[in-house]
Each structure stands twice: as C-alpha cells, then as structure tokens.
Amino acid sequence: MAVAAVTAATVGLSVALAAPALANRGPNGSAAPVVTRAALAPSLVAGRGADVDFVEQEAENATTNGTTIGPDRTAYTLPAEASGRKAVKLTSGQYVEFTLPSAANAITVRYSIPDAPDGGGITAPLNVTVNGGAKKVMTLTSQYAWLYNQYQFSNNPNADLLHPDWWITECACVPSATTPTPTITKPFRPMHFYDEQRLLLGKTYRAGDKVRLTVPAGSNTASTVIDLLDSELVGAPHVRLLAANVLAFGADPSGRRDSADALDKAIAFAKRSHLKVYIPPGTYQVNRHIIVDNVTIEGAGSWYTIIKGREVALSTPAPDGSVHTGVGFYGKDAAAGGSKDVHLSGFAIEGDVRERIDTDQVNGIGGAMSNSTIDGLHIRHTKVGMWFDGPMTNLRITNNVIVDQIADAINFHTGVTNSVVSNNFIRNTGDDGLAMWAEKTANTGNTFDHNTVQTPTLANGIAIYGGTDNTVSNNLVADPIREGSGIHVGSRFGAEAFTGHLWIKNNTTARAGTYELNWNIGLGAIWFYALEKNIDADIQVVGNNFLDSTYNAIMLVSDWPVKDLYSITNVHFKDTKVDGTGTSVVSARVKGSASFENVDARNVGAVGVNNCGSFNFPPTGSEFSLTDLGGNDGGGTTGPWLAPWELPNTITCDDRPPVVAPPAPSAW
Template sequence: MGIVMTTGGNMTEFNTEVKADISSEFEIPQADEAGRIGASMPYLRYDSKDAEIGNGAKIEESVKSERTKIASQASQQSYVSLPVKNSYAEWTAVKSGSGVTMRFTMPDSTDGKGLTGSLDVYVNGEFCQKVDLTSYYMWQYFAGGNPSDKNNGGVPCFAFDEVHFILNKTLNPGDKIRVQNSGRDNLIYGVDFVEIEEVPQTIAQPANSLNVVDYGAKPNDGKDDYNAIRNCISAANIQGKDVYFPEGTFNIGRKWTFYGKNIKVTGAGMWYTNIQFTNSNANSGGIAFAGENSCYNVEFCNMYINSNLSSRYNEQASYKCFSDVPGNGSVIHDIWEDHFECGFWLGDYSGTVDYSDGMKIINCRIRNNLADGVNFCQGTSNSVVYNCSIRNNGDDGLACWNNNYLSAKDETGNVFAYNTIDFIWRAGGIAIYGGDGFNIYNNYICDTFMASGIHLNTTFDGYKFNNTKNIKFENNTLVRCGTYKDSWGSSLAAIDISQNVKNVSFVNTKIYDAWHDGIALKDNVQGIKFENTVIYGSGTAGQKVSGNVGAAIKTSGSPKAQIDNISITNSAYNHNDKPYLFTGSYNGISILNELLYNNLAYEVPGYPEVSDVTKDEETIKPGDNETTPGNDNRNDTGTSSNSETVSNQNDETKKKITKNKPGKVKIKSVKKTKGKMKITLKKLRGVYRYQIKVSTSKKFVGKNTLTKNLKGTKAVFKKINVAKKYYVKARAYKIVEKKRLYGRWSGVVSK
C-alpha cells in the first residue's frame, strides 16, 4: 500500500499494483487528407433554416455578422424567433431518436442574474412536454476587452445556451417535432437548432467496482453528496477497485480534489448520470486532480457534469470542470460538461511541478463555458483531444499555452485531431502560444464571433516559440471564421499569426467565407509555410478596417512566409487583380503556384454529418472515414473511385441496397436573383440527403457546373450570372453499408 496526505490532514491509502497505461487502449488515427473532417457524433442537427415556422415566428439573420445582432452568434447566422404565444418552429425527423439538444436564446434580467421560462414540445401535433429554460448562465457584455455580467452597454455575447432532454416518446423517421412558445412567460425566445439522437441504454455497474450509493450518496434528493463520494473513492483506492455512479443527479457543493491511481470512475451514461456542482462562488467547484505523485492512470467517463457558475469573476473564477494534473496515462472520455469557467485546464501551479504526459480527452462534449474549452498548460505534453465537440466557449476552444510558471518545462507532442469547434465568441477556435512537435489535423471550425478560427501569437508569458522546430496543421477546414472587430477592437483573420511566432506549417487548409481576412501574417513571424491552401471567400462581412474590407492574405510588419499552391476566389479586397494586402516589409513573402478566380462558384462544406456511432460510451474506431459535405470523391454512380461497384456486393448487401434506394425527387422551385440561385426540393419521406447540380450546360459538364450535397431541401448557389440560362437537376441519396446510394435524377429545370 501507498499513503498520501490529503487536504485537511486526511490520509488516503492506495493499492500500488502497477497497471498498464489506460490511455494506450485508446488509439488515435493519423492525419488523413481523404478522411472525415471534424468529430463523428451520434446526433443529427436540424437547423433553423430548415424549419417550418408559423403563428408569428420569423427568421432572424445577420448576413454581415454584425456585432450588435445576436443572430451573428447563431448557426449560419440565423435563428427562429418565437416572439408571441403559439409561435413555433417545426422539423421532420429523418432518423429515429429520443434525445434532444436545443440551442436557444432568451432575455437577460436587469441585474444580470438571468430569467427562467419554458418552451413546449409537440410531436405530430400532440403536446409532449414542457422544457424548462434559464438565462442564468448566459449573457456576457464587452464594453472593452473583458466581460461584464451585467449589461454595461457593450457587445452582448453568450447570447445562446443549450438544454438537453429525453422525449417522452421516441421520434421515428417522418415524425414532426415542434418547439412552441406557450406565452405563459411573456418572453421572446429564439431557437437556433435542435439535435436529435438515439439515447443508448444505461451502462450497468462494472465488475470489481464500488457504487457511490452504498457509501451514502443519494441521487435526486437535493442534498450534498461530497462526503459519500469521497469515502467511496478512498475505499476504491485501498481495494484496487473502480467507482460507479448510477443514474440520477448527485450534488457537490465544493471543489472536488481527486486522488486516484489505476482507477476508473464511470457513470451510467451522459444522458443518465449527472454531477451538479451547486456552489456559485469562485474556486468552489469542479474536479481538481491531485497531481502525478498521487494521481495517474485514471479513466473518467460516461456522465454529464454541470455547475452553478455564472460569472468569470474578473478572470479569477478558478472553477474548471477538470483541472490540475490527472497524471500520465489518464483518459477522460464520453463526458458532457457544461457551464464552467473552462472545460479542461491541465497544469500544476503549486510546489514542485507535476505533469500530465500522454493523457487523452476523447468523445467529449465541451460546451458553454465562460473561457477556454481545453487548455494544455504548464508542460502538459504528448496529450490529445480527439473526436470532441467544442462549442460556445468564451475564450479559446482548444489551446496549448507553454507557460513557464514555477519553471515548468516546455510542451511537446500535443495533438488536436478530428474535432468540431463552433460558436467561439472570443479569442480563437484553436490557439497555439508556443511549444514544439504539435500536430493539429482534420478539425472543422465554424461560426466564430469576435474570434479567429486559428490563431498563434506570443502574447502570454512562457517559452513561447523559442524552442519551436515544427508545429504542423493539416487537413483543417474553417468556415465563417475571423472578425473585423474583436473585443479589443482589432480585426482577426480566419487564420491569424502575429508577434514572434516561428516554424509553423499548414498543409491542405480550406478557408470559406472568412468574415474579414483569410490569412493574416503580422509583425515578425517567420518560418511560416502554407501548402495546398483554399481561400474561397474573404471579407464577407463587408466591413472596412483601416481601408481594408478583407483580403485573402494580409501582411503587416516584417513577416517571412512561403505559400505554395493556393486557390483564391471571392476576395472583397483586390488590388490590381490581386487579393493580397501587403503593408510594411513584404520581401519575405513568397507566393508560388497561385490560382486566382474572379467569380468562381463554390460550395461551403456543411456541418459534419451524423455518424454511425449511437452509443455515448463507445469510442470512435480509428480511421472512421465518414463522408462530409464538400469532400465528395464519388462519381455519379454513387460509388467511390477506389471501391467496388454495387454489382460486386454480396447478395445480402444487394437486398439492403435495393430496399433502401431512395425515390425520385422533384424540384419545387428555382429562383434566380441578385447573383444567387435559390432552389427548393420536394421532401422525400425518410430521406434527408440530397444532391443538386447546376450548370450552363444541358449535359452538366464544363467549368460552370456546380454540385451541392446537402442535408435538407433548400440550397443557395452564389456567384450566379443572372444573364445566363442555367439547368438544374437533383436526386436523393442515402448512406448504406458506408456507401452512397443515389436515387434517380429529377427532371431538368431551366431558369
């Protein structure tokens, strides 16, 4: 046995049997240019733009991402407003499921403490249940660089929050789900989207584990369970056993300092087990790992964790969901965390510095935090964030900060891979402040507000980029990122690199509809390389900053960078037919193999599609290559160019394909106006994937042929020449046996 002195003088014994690193059981796939982009999650998003609305409901939009319009913080900058009694938004389910996540907005109170209210949910026209809502966690106001909890006249941020719930009945394909304002609260609500998924069965208590209930914890009784939980953990450490939290809500009224070695702590599933931190004061909640000498090889999983924090306390909240040092070989997976200062802040700030090396964060939902989603700090190395949803955080989504406080070592070897990052409302989607040997790949970043998609700088203390030999970004897609004015009053590019950053490479990077500049290279950055880059759309907000409305590439200071093989269109800034704004010394900028298009039509990749994974407790299999919109390598026969055709499948697969083949779709309307073409299809029952082709050629060939793959029945094609005649056709498709199965083409419509 080993013994450690805990806070308050208590001694905890450990079973010191040595076990293999838990993290080694969780493999992480390598970068894959042909693989999926973003996280593979079990839910399907139903966006406001695809909703049927009525009884006074209306679509609110912010096409220029205006700072004063809260629609700028919504998906694709639009949401459904439900301003009056009985106003509603309704969607038709295309997959079965009973788990619903709803992203909503509602007003703040005058004292900044929020209001309570509710919306009603109907299924197929019948009342299903009332969903309670609160704006307690929402609304931060930026009159300057830092937020205020009360309205100070500044830019309102954190305008949307989420609630998730299990329906009283399971939705089947074709069922209609309606969200409706009952009018009982006299409040104006808004809904950005709903996400629907199948809820798995509860996870049973594992063998060789202790149940917290047996040590006095009682779910759903409203009383504090901390002592019972602590006693159960201590007993498990002594006996060499794991710990189980059954279904229900367990309350903790203080910060939980976690001691444990070679231990698994699991709930019954993120839809069933809830840990609720009840204290709203600074430094009074969250899970703080005790450090490498008394905490390592920990597996923490399968639960939802929420807090009662609603203030960042002048950036002194010290209230993270997970913090300090979980230790070498630890894994945190299938955790849904909500409403903390930060989701994960891993680093040691006291005594002799301990480190986490080789720890992994996998399959987590990291959402609605006042600051960072994940920050690897203070020497955290060789650690991974993989297949996570990082959403609506008030500072960096994913960050590495190689601070040297207490002489902590520099950071090396960290990985951010296959994550989806959206709705970041300050700083950046991914931020790197120094270190070496990092790999950041196959991430999807979208819809930032007053934030870049990716940023690198040397603002903060630490080793910065002094020891950097190579940091590599690969196969990342950025959609609607950057800003013409952040909370400090500065513009940020979709990829923003400044100060003394050096030795960073970007390979296969795609930037779509950047709000301001696509790429900004500033100050004294050097050794920056871009290879195979697409910038389709920059300056889409249309806002001038120092005369610049948004360039594909902007430089200032004396940067040194090499850019090879770049394709650009739709840049708001052009000078002598070049979409580059060079200020300061630009002799260090080399641009090779450029393709510049004046009016190239392009498709913006949609939100990553639903995966085949339907159980929250499952780990994504390495190399899962779910196809995403905009990354289609398949031909019109519905087969991959390097795969077998349908005729070579076995009999069982043939039957499944024949049974599931979608019908022929009809084009409902085609409208051409102001350089855009809006197309609406007639929905097929049980189908939610469609493909539309638009061309100036009757045979749909040539450079003026465009293709969109979409979820839903509405599409908009940009950069359309209204003087020309276009031909339109469409078809539906499903994914069967991980292959696309297309229905017949519709009739051709000309416009």
C-alpha cells in the same frame, strides 16, 4: 484561454451574407429535414471535425411561423452568435417544427431568451411536442447567458465602464485623455446570448416524425430565439456490477443531499479494493472538487449520470486566488506530483458559473493528470471545461461534449506533453475553444485532432500559444465572433517561443476571418501574431480549407508598438483551398516571409495579397515577402490572387479594404 486581451470594442461589421439553401418542401408544405454540420452541407466538411452521435438541424431550415433573424456577423447581435449566423425568433404562440431525419429519443435545443432588466437572468417555458402528441415542457433560462461591458465582463446590463481608461473604439479615443469620459450606451457590449438544454423524449421516434417547439401563450418572455436542434438516439444506461457503487457509500441520486463525501468514500474504497467506481443513473449534488488519482470512475452515460453543483463562495480566498469553489474532478496539483492513471467516463458535469473570475478554480476538470483518459463526458456551465497545469504527460481526451462555458473548453496551460484531444464537440465558449498555452514551460508533442468547435463568443476556435512539435489536424471550426478567429498561432500572453515544428493540417474553417474590434481591421480565418517574440519555427499549413471568411483567409501580423522588433518567418502554406473571402487571401502586416504552393482560391473580395509589411514602406518593397512554389490558382474580383507582379514583396497595402461578401461555399 482564460487570460484574454485587455481591451474590447463594439465597432462591428454588418455584411450582406449569402443565405443558406432554403429547406426542401414536402407535398403538404412541411419542411423535409435539412441536415447540416456547422450550418454547412455535410459534404463540404467530410472527414473534418468530430464524429458525433447527434444530427444537427438549423432552425432557419425548419418549418416556422416565427421570424428568421440574420444573417449578420456584427458583434453583440443575436444572429452573429447563432450557428450559421441565422436563427428563428418566436413570440407567444409561435413555433418552429423540425422533421426528424433519423430515429431519436433525445433532443438538444440551443436557444436564447432575454436577460432580466437588472441582470441575473429569467426563466421561461418552451413546449415540446412530437407529432402533436403529449406535451413536455422545457424550462429555459438566461441565468448562464448575457455578459456585458469590458473584460472580465459584468452580469449587470446597467454597469458603467469597468475600465474607464481603456481604449474604446466606439468613440475612437482613449477615455482618460478626454473630458469628460465618453458616455456609453447601456447595455454596453452585450454578448454570450445563447444556452442549450437536453431533453429525453421518453420513447424512440422514427425518421419523419415532427418535433415542434412552441412558445406557450402568455409566456413571460417577449421573445424566444431558437438556433438549432440536435436529435439523437441515446442507448441504454451503462451498468457496472462489480464496482464500488456510490449508492453503497451514501450518494443521493435525487440530488437533494450533497454526495461529495460519498464519492470520496467510494473512491477510497475502490483504490483499496482495486475496483472501479460506478455512478448509476441519477442527479448527484456535488459542490466542491473531487480529487482523483489512480482511479477509474464510470457513469451510466452522460444523459443518465449527472454530477451537478452550486458555485460556493469561500470564506477566505484560497492560496491560488480562488474566491469560489464548485463541482469539478481535479487531479492533484503538479507541484504535489500530480495524479496518474485517472480514467473518467460516461457522466455529465453541470456547474453553476455565471460570472468570469479568472482566479477561480471552478472548472469541470482540472489539476494535472498523467497517463489518464477522459471519455464521453458532457460538461456545461463551468468556467473552463478542462484546464490542465503541468508538468504532465500522456492524457487522452476523447468523445466529450463541452458547451456553454464562461471561458475555454479545453486548455493545456503549461508543461503538457504527448497528449491528445480528439473527437470532441465544443460549442458556445466564452474564450478559446481549444488552446495550448505554453506559459513558463513548453507544451510539447500534443495533438488536437478531429474536433468540432462552434461559436466561440470571444477569442479563437483553436489557439496555439508557443510550444514545440505540436499538431492541429482534421478539425472543423465555425463562427467565431470577436477578438479572435478560426485558428490562431500567437506569440503572446507570456508564452514560450515556438520551437521545433507546428503542423496545421487538413482543418476546415467556416465563416471565420472575424473583425478585430481593438484594431478596427479584419483578421484571417487563420492568423499568426508576433507580439512578444519572433515566430520562426517550422510551421507547415497543409490541406486546409478556409470557407466563407468574413475578411481574410490568412493573416500574418504584429502589433504597432513592436512592429520593428518581431517577425514571422518559415511558414509554408500548401494544398489549400480558399472559398470566399470578404477581403484578401493573404494579409501581411509584419516583416518576414512565407511560401505558397497549390493554394487555390475563388470568390476573393479584394486584392489577393494585402501586403503592408511593418508599415515602414521602404523603397525596396514590403518587409514581408511571398515565395510562389507553383500551383497557386484562382482569384476573384481583382484577378489572380497571387499575381506575378506581387512577388516577392510588392507593397499592395490597403489598410481597410472594402468588403465584398462572397457567395455560400459549394463543392470545389
């Protein structure tokens, strides 16, 4: 979400993690292709997440003369932000080589190169060859990576504390209460290390062909980290002959001239003529919002039609507080009635956002859009990929790729109803990947289904803040980094209360259950947080798999200042598999109750239920009670995870239990 917790810390956790399976080797010693999904065997996540057109291969499973870094889940480290918590580090002359598992004519490389000494990023070349043939050169950049310091963060690695009066766990103190203010090590809390680039190879290569990424001799970067390669067979460009073609209205496909006015003219003509707008292949410079209402805009495909813009400083702040504008397609403001019947498809939006300013409207898609569809876009380098302020209804967001955001990927901010986010792929957000934030007005009847969310560098993969009758189903969430986890249900940030029901069904999380740097404790792969109101709606958590959780699989928690004010009740866990926890299956740090049925667990690192309640420890037992509805099997080092003696509310409180890293997940 675009508003984050106001504190941050760097006390992290290094865990000895089980390594993924080594790559198979062919007779010549080259690596046979190892295909993964979120760095897991695809069989472990079958039916979960987005069905995408590309194939993922982790660099650590490929052939290389570089150095594997990781595994590590400690915040502010390069391997912690890598998919699967491992990557390959290359220096001048070194390479990593991937064997194509299927025909491909396009690749995406996820990488990290160092920042400039004073911030702002650098560029560096990366050579791409296939089967030793002609060289293509990718120009990598760190201009959109490397944030530092406290929220809302800084691009300057040498900056002093942005908020000297905030709690800093590195010194276990409140700085304003100390003399002098503690000294920090600079750069302080570096993060958001990775970026990615796409490349059309110019021809179709076959399965078994070898894509080699090489750092050329004499490169100006000390190291280049390669996380993964996605390969894809991209189809021919989409053509729409009977349409308002933007070229006829003066748009420049070379990107040299600004095409915003041409798009406006094409849209106006299309609406008068009852035509669609067509944007043919090319790169179009657009440096402001394009307002859309009752219009269909089609590109030739997100690999071919690219809408790219600079971030532009405004001479005076806008009424909404924005101090910049930039490329984006916006529905009309809800206060002005919003937009309807907007249909966007088949193009890329590439922004130029390098710093986080929460008041800025520099999102890829924004405003209010009812009875609308957004399909097949590729969005990167904006603040939020798609941010919607209702009231609005019946929006369908499908088949999009949203990467490398400063904040969220998609946020239903307020008053969004009966809308669906389905089959979208999200990677490397700077805040929640998918969020419903019911600030002021409830979000009602919405569904997040079959999406993949990987490596959010802050906050959660999927977060639901209040609302009524919403569903989170069949999603895959992997590798959240800090101050959040896989799936989050939170009464916070001024959200309306949870009412009606919330269904959380058939999702899989991997390597979640992160370290909460402000509290100095581990979270759950799914966690419930009652900060501002009770959470007492009918919440069904059914059919979910929590794999390789760094700490807990499930957490229910309040905050110390309100621990006796709010509770969490009416939560029901059923048909759940927990494969590997660093600590417990359930951690309860709140008053309330939950029921458990057919929750099977294995490789549990600590006591199955860490039941602290609200820390009042009355003689009658914990303030949090667990109801055993049967079929809760398995456990770990301390025996059955839901032992009879723990029920209903035995106090089994260990505030910071030791971590036992589990083995890698496997078939159940």
